[in-house]
Amino acid sequence: MDQELSTRILSAVDDLFDREIEFLTELTSHPSTRGQEQSAQAFMASALTERGMEVDQWQIDAADIRDMPGFSPILGDYEDAQNVVGTHRPRTAKGRSLILNGHIDVVPAGPLDMWDRPPFEPHVANGWLYGRGAGDMKAGLASNLFALDALRHIGLAPAADVYFQSVVEEECTGNGALACLARGYKADAALIPEPFEEKLVTSQIGVIWFQVHLKGLPTHVAYAGQGANAIEAAIPLIAALHEMEHRWNAAENRHPDFAHHQHALNLNVGKIQGGDWTSSVPAWSVLDLRMAIFPGQDIKAAKTEIEQVIYDAARGNEFLKNSLPEVVYHGFLAEGYALSEDTSPTATAAIGALDRAHLATTGETLDRAAITATTDARFFGLYADTPALVYGPRAEAIHGFNERVELESIRRITQSTALFIADWCGVETL
Amino acid sequence: MDQELSTRILSAVDDLFDREIEFLTELTSHPSTRGQEQSAQAFMASALTERGMEVDQWQIDAADIRDMPGFSPILGDYEDAQNVVGTHRPRTAKGRSLILNGHIDVVPAGPLDMWDRPPFEPHVANGWLYGRGAGDMKAGLASNLFALDALRHIGLAPAADVYFQSVVEEECTGNGALACLARGYKADAALIPEPFEEKLVTSQIGVIWFQVHLKGLPTHVAYAGQGANAIEAAIPLIAALHEMEHRWNAAENRHPDFAHHQHALNLNVGKIQGGDWTSSVPAWSVLDLRMAIFPGQDIKAAKTEIEQVIYDAARGNEFLKNSLPEVVYHGFLAEGYALSEDTSPTATAAIGALDRAHLATTGETLDRAAITATTDARFFGLYADTPALVYGPRAEAIHGFNERVELESIRRITQSTALFIADWCGVETL
Numbered sequence: 120m121d122q123e124l125s126t127r128i129l130s131a132v133d134d135l136f137d138r139e140i141e142f143l144t145e146l147t148s149h150p151s152t153r154g155q156e157q158s159a160q161a162f163m164a165s166a167l168t169e170r171g172m173e174v175d176q177w178q179i180d181a182a183d184i185r186d187m188p189g190f191s192p193i194l195g196d197y198e199d200a201q202n203v204v205g206t207h208r209p210r211t212a213k214g215r216s217l218i219l220n221g222h223i224d225v226v227p228a229g230p231l232d233m234w235d236r237p238p239f240e241p242h243v244a245n246g247w248l249y250g251r252g253a254g255d256m257k258a259g260l261a262s263n264l265f266a267l268d269a270l271r272h273i274g275l276a277p278a279a280d281v282y283f284q285s286v287v288e289e290e291c292t293g294n295g296a297l298a299c300l301a302r303g304y305k306a307d308a309a310l311i312p313e314p315f316e317e318k319l320v321t322s323q324i325g326v327i328w329f330q331v332h333l334k335g336l337p338t339h340v341a342y343a344g345q346g347a348n349a350i351e352a353a354i355p356l357i358a359a360l361h362e363m364e365h366r367w368n369a370a371e372n373r374h375p376d377f378a379h380h381q382h383a384l385n386l387n388v389g390k391i392q393g394g395d396w397t398s399s400v401p402a403w404s405v406l407d408l409r410m411a412i413f414p415g416q417d418i419k420a421a422k423t424e425i426e427q428v429i430y431d432a433a434r435g436n437e438f439l440k441n442s443l444p445e446v447v448y449h450g451f452l453a454e455g456y457a458l459s460e461d462t463s464p465t466a467t468a469a470i471g472a473l474d475r476a477h478l479a480t481t482g483e484t485l486d487r488a489a490i491t492a493t494t495d496a497r498f499f500g501l502y503a504d505t506p507a508l509v510y511g512p513r514a515e516a517i518h519g520f521n522e523r524v525e526l527e528s529i530r531r532i533t534q535s536t537a538l539f540i541a542d543w544c545g546v547e548t549l
Numbered sequence: 550m551d552q553e554l555s556t557r558i559l560s561a562v563d564d565l566f567d568r569e570i571e572f573l574t575e576l577t578s579h580p581s582t583r584g585q586e587q588s589a590q591a592f593m594a595s596a597l598t599e600r601g602m603e604v605d606q607w608q609i610d611a612a613d614i615r616d617m618p619g620f621s622p623i624l625g626d627y628e629d630a631q632n633v634v635g636t637h638r639p640r641t642a643k644g645r646s647l648i649l650n651g652h653i654d655v656v657p658a659g660p661l662d663m664w665d666r667p668p669f670e671p672h673v674a675n676g677w678l679y680g681r682g683a684g685d686m687k688a689g690l691a692s693n694l695f696a697l698d699a700l701r702h703i704g705l706a707p708a709a710d711v712y713f714q715s716v717v718e719e720e721c722t723g724n725g726a727l728a729c730l731a732r733g734y735k736a737d738a739a740l741i742p743e744p745f746e747e748k749l750v751t752s753q754i755g756v757i758w759f760q761v762h763l764k765g766l767p768t769h770v771a772y773a774g775q776g777a778n779a780i781e782a783a784i785p786l787i788a789a790l791h792e793m794e795h796r797w798n799a800a801e802n803r804h805p806d807f808a809h810h811q812h813a814l815n816l817n818v819g820k821i822q823g824g825d826w827t828s829s830v831p832a833w834s835v836l837d838l839r840m841a842i843f844p845g846q847d848i849k850a851a852k853t854e855i856e857q858v859i860y861d862a863a864r865g866n867e868f869l870k871n872s873l874p875e876v877v878y879h880g881f882l883a884e885g886y887a888l889s890e891d892t893s894p895t896a897t898a899a900i901g902a903l904d905r906a907h908l909a910t911t912g913e914t915l916d917r918a919a920i921t922a923t924t925d926a927r928f929f930g931l932y933a934d935t936p937a938l939v940y941g942p943r944a945e946a947i948h949g950f951n952e953r954v955e956l957e958s959i960r961r962i963t964q965s966t967a968l969f970i971a972d973w974c975g976v977e978t979l
Contacts (some may be wrong), residue, residue, distance in 0.1 A: 227825040229767055229832045255769075290828065328827050337659055339685070339948035340839055341922035343815035346949075350818045354784055385773040388780045389827035394820035395657040397758050397837040397880060398720065399948040400818060402659045407827040409770055450827060492771035518769035518829040519776070 120542050125479050128541060131269035132534045143261040147241040147250040151223050156287050159223050160203050163285040167205030174206045179298045180364040188421055189502050191292035191452045202295055204304060205283040214273035214279035214545030216306035220495060222289030222403035225252030226518050229328040233520045248418040253449035254514025254524035259312030260285060262529060278545035282306055289495050291450050296495035300503055308469040309499040312511030312532055315490055320509035321374035322489035324383055325412040327421060328450030330405060331429060334442050337402035346400030351394040359432035360386055376459055383491045384411040414455030456497035465487030466506035473508050476538035480531050550972055555775030555909050558971060561699035562964045571690040577671035577680040581653050588719050589653050590633050593715040597635030605634045609728045619932050623883045628715050633748035634734060637711040644709035644975030645963055646736035650925060651690035651915060652719030655682030656948050664951045677953040684944020684954035689742030690715060696966035708975035712736060719925050721880050726925035730933055738899040739929040742941030742962055743870045745920055750888040750939035752806035752919035754813055755842040757851060758880030760835060761859060764872050767832035776830030780823040783834055789862035790816055804843035806889055806919040814841040844885030886927035896936035903938050906968035910961050
């Protein structure tokens with residue numbers, strides 16, 4: 120790309136940057152936790168329509184994706200889980216096609232009293248925008264949109280098909296991105312601006328969610344010795360799972376991209392509930408856990424080992440050995456994905472284009488990172504032969520309180536993205 | 550009491566026994582868990598009215614009892630917590646007055662799939678009546694009622710004031726019995742047929758309910774090492790509380806009535822809840838615990854020690870040491886009570902009357918028991934100078950699944966109770 124075009128694109132992002140932050144602020148004010156994404160998706164759909172894109176908004180049907188690789192089990196069917204895809208068609212398709220993907224769902228805010236300001240009343244302070252989902256990843260959706268706007272601002276449009284995807288379910292299954300594949304959306308590359316500090320993600324771990332249902336032998340606490348406490352029975356199981364976590368993280372088990380990461384695979388006891396009455400020995404408890412796996416680690420084998428560890432620990436409990444815990448999967452059964460292993464010419468070209476865009480924007484070379492989370496990139500990379508570049512802004516406290524995203528970082532990501540689109544897709548005049 | 554009267558009373562209970570079990574079956578079908586006692590109380594009130602008693606049914610007002618000794622803290626005020634008391638007045642008061650007390654509230658049924666048959670569809674099988682609350686303690690309420698019926702059946706009535714109490718809140722605070730005291734109900738003795746295997750309870754432990762609120766530092770699980778898991782943080786606190794439990798149960802700390810009981814004081818982790826999202830390090834958890842104390846053990850000192858143990862354990866946690874758990878009391882703050890320590894002539898006389906009644910019914914001497922639970926007896930014994938005799942039928946799996954009470958045991962308890970009333974209150978002809 121010539122220097123002059125590059126400079127015009129960077130300036131165009133600057134010109135629109137206040138509007139971009141306004142857009143992000145409004146988008147963040149939609150409390151789009153799982154099941155509540157409708158108003159945020161309507162906002163996205165209307166933004167795409169205004170820009171002249173052809174908008175496809177549909178309800179996910181589990182039947183369409185249940186038998187596809189990468190599907191994660193869900194409880195029941197989907198109600199009101201809607202994806203939005205806007206399609207840009209060039210007058211003449213000269214360049215390579217592109218998917219700009221982002222997820223609209225955000226994780227729960229948690230206890231509101233632990234936030235300095237309400238999570239869905241976003242505000243800017245000291246160069247950061249605060250709010251649940253601001254970083255993870257509505258800033259990415261805004262960046263994708265305003266990168267296209269910047270081109271239009273200077274009378275240009277991508278010279279290839281561009282699919283703008285706003286998907287649900289990224290935070291629990293990935294079935295939103297999978298449903299886009301099922302609907303036939305394909306391109307030469309995908310870009311996902313998840314908030315990983317302006318680095319290119321070369322590798323991401325896989326994630327397994329599992330529930331452990333424990334039973335106990337209830338009794339009046341007066342006879343607690345004769346009962347079996349279904350809450351306390353969980354404690355040795357948690358300890359055994361941490362031992363497994365320790366083994367899986369051992370140096371000899373690591374994927375090369377995580378060779379120097381001491382603890383890439385985290386076990387999380389994310390939720391627990393149990394018991395009905397303070398003076399009754401509890402008859403039941405349910406734990407929701409998350410465990411990570413390396414790219415290439417087999418999900419089926421991982422599940423088997425998780426179950427074995429749980430059963431073995433349970434056999435040490437007088438009551439549980441005759442009433443083994445039940446392990447239920449609903450939520451992530453996500454494989455790891457390593458872009459670093461994609462040596463195809465397309466991947467090499469896409470990474471090269473992003474390298475150039477980042478350098479032109481920041482004056483620095485693009486850093487690589489192997490991340491300890493999953494993203495929807497796996498669907499493109501593993502199941503659609505499409506290199507997926509995860510590259511997004513700097514955010515802090517994602518999934519925590521006072522989640523925030525840095526404004527200048529959003530600006531840089533939007534600029535790089537606009538340059539990347541112009542390079543990858545080529546441009547044509549409006 | 551002459552032999553002939555005794556025989557007539559025993560037969561009268563037999564004559565009415567089928568009706569008693571019918572009554573108990575219907576009473577057990579009312580699902581009178583905390584807050585849902587209204588239909589069961591209406592049923593009791595109408596049974597008392599039918600029998601010509603003067604019925605007092607009232608809504609507990611926390612303001613009436615809040616400053617009384619024995620009050621247990623509650624969340625908010627009471628809504629729809631109604632006590633029922635039926636009063637029998639003799640034509641001529643010759644004997645000693647009596648309170649026949651029982652509680653109408655039952656503990657939650659727990660997961661329904663763990664019951665062989667629905668908990669509130671009581672049924673008789675192999676000599677037992679099954680259902681939540683059948684044993685704890687609707688059989689006792691039925692026994693109290695049909696003991697009076699048996700006297701009436703042979704043309705007699707107690708020759709003293711008898712107060713038939715059906716109270717709420719026994720399973721969580723005792724504030725129902727306390728509200729009866731506040732309303733002025735007093736008598737020379739009280740009988741409470743709680744299901745302790747036809748033994749006379751000489752001593753009962755005290756109970757403290759406490760909630761522990763833990764905070765954590767939430768984060769995306771990808772960075773779990775930087776967060777603080779509010780669920781797992783509970784584990785060392787539970788361990789520390791078990792150490793305290795062990796100390797409190799040590800031989801040198803035991804009340805004499807529990808000298809040979811290795812473990813009278815049980816700690817129960819009864820309920821737990823925590824976390825909002827499987828892939829977020831949980832920011833909060835809440836535990837509901839129950840700990841017992843010996844008669845004579847000071848509640849205030851016990852609370853202080855519980856808090857100290859929790860804070861000390863929390864200080865071992867990098868995050869919690871700067872964000873100590875909150876300990877909240879709502880529910881039992883119940884002192885222990887030892888009838889065995891009441892050497893008053895009234896207590897001696899009441900126990901003697903029950904000894905005789907039990908012997909006449911069963912041909913065996915009345916066994917004594919020190920129990921590891923609390924009952925409403927403490928209000929009469931500790932705060933109203935009224936000896937309270939806890940003496941009721943054999944039940945199994947109270948607070949558990951398939952709770953049941955033995956029919957022949959109910960018959961014997963009803964017979965002993967009728968004899969006891971005739972002896973203690975005297976009788977007059979109708």
